[in-house]
Amino acid sequence: MATATFRFYEELNDFLAPERRGRAFARRCARAATTKHMIEALGVPHTEVELVLVNGESVGFDRLVAEGDRVAVYPKFEAFDITPLLRVRTQPLRELRFVADAHLGGLAHLLRLTGFDTLYDNAFADDAIERLAREQQRIVLTRDRDLLKRRGITHGCYVRALRSEAQLREVFERLDLARSARPFTRCLDCNGLLRPIDKALVEARLPPMVRERYQRFTACSACERVFWEGTHWQRMRETVAAVLAPPAS
Incomplete structure (x- = not known):
């Protein structure tokens, strides 16, 4: 058996035993x-890794x-x-699409609020999440390290944060999502796309x-739920504005 020297950088140290953090x-x-086998044997999910250098040369997981x-x-x-250096994945994802595990329902809701295609069901088993990620090229969001090793x-x-809004900010920062956000374009319940709809078609x-106070409505193309800009919408707009605001210098 070979003996090799390992060194993990920045937040990857969070996954290591304390005595191995910040040192070779x-x-x-x-x-x-x-x-890949050794990185995960040491506790780090391969999905958290962007670059592996062996003796100074960029290599793949194999x-x-x-x-x-x-x-x-x-x-x-x-x-x-560092795109020219990358060897660990064959290609980037063309579209940002997510699947969230059973513990991240609040985060899934907020990602839909900001316009991201996000699948979530608290009954999703790990096998189903892995299949959706593979077949639909989705990014898996989870607090389960073992799931990411599949x-x-x-x-x-x-996802390190515990509260939903903090999780949203974390994911936005780590994946640089602000430029791709399209708030209020997806149904919060089913993930379908929203479309403007004439009031006369939903008035009944x-x-x-609501019929007396509001004139503008949207409807989900999938489940047909109707939305309007009420007080709840104002609170959601504040949430979106906070996460899209540029960071303080």
């Missing part, structure tokens, strides 16, 4: 172990670890574009007070 350490590797290798593992880079999941995000379905 040696580790004996299983026979024919790949970089690179076999050899005796004396020095393996440096990096998370997503915020400050500069072979069929190539893109994922381990409206509560009397």
Whole structure:
């Protein structure tokens, strides 16, 4: 069995045992172990990794670890574009689409509010999430590290925050979502697309007070739920404005 030296950077250290954080350490590797196998054996989901350097050279997850290798593992880079260096994935996702696990219903709701295609069902099993991620090329959002280690999941995000709005801010910052947001374009219940609809077509379905006060409406193309700009909409607009606001200098 080969012995290699590993060093993890920035927030990837959160997944390591305390004595391995922020430092290089040696580790004996299983026979024919790949970089992906060893990274995950040390506790880091492969979906959190953006760049792997072995002896200074960018490699893929399938690179076999050899005796004396020095393996440096990096998370997503915020400050500069490292696309020419990447070897760990064959291609980026063309569209930002998500599937959230059973513990992130509030986050899924807020992502739909900001216009992102987000699948969620509190009955989703891990196998179903993996299948949706693979077949529909979705980014998995979860607080379950083991879920992100599944072979069929190539893109994922381990959510650290506990409260829904803090989770939304975290995901927006980590994945740079602000430029792609399209608030109030998706149904909060079923994820369908919203379309403007004439009041006359939905008037019979409206509560009397809503019928009197409001003139503009949208309807879901999938479940046909009707939305209007009431007091709840104002609160949601404040939430959206807060997450889309540029960070304070």
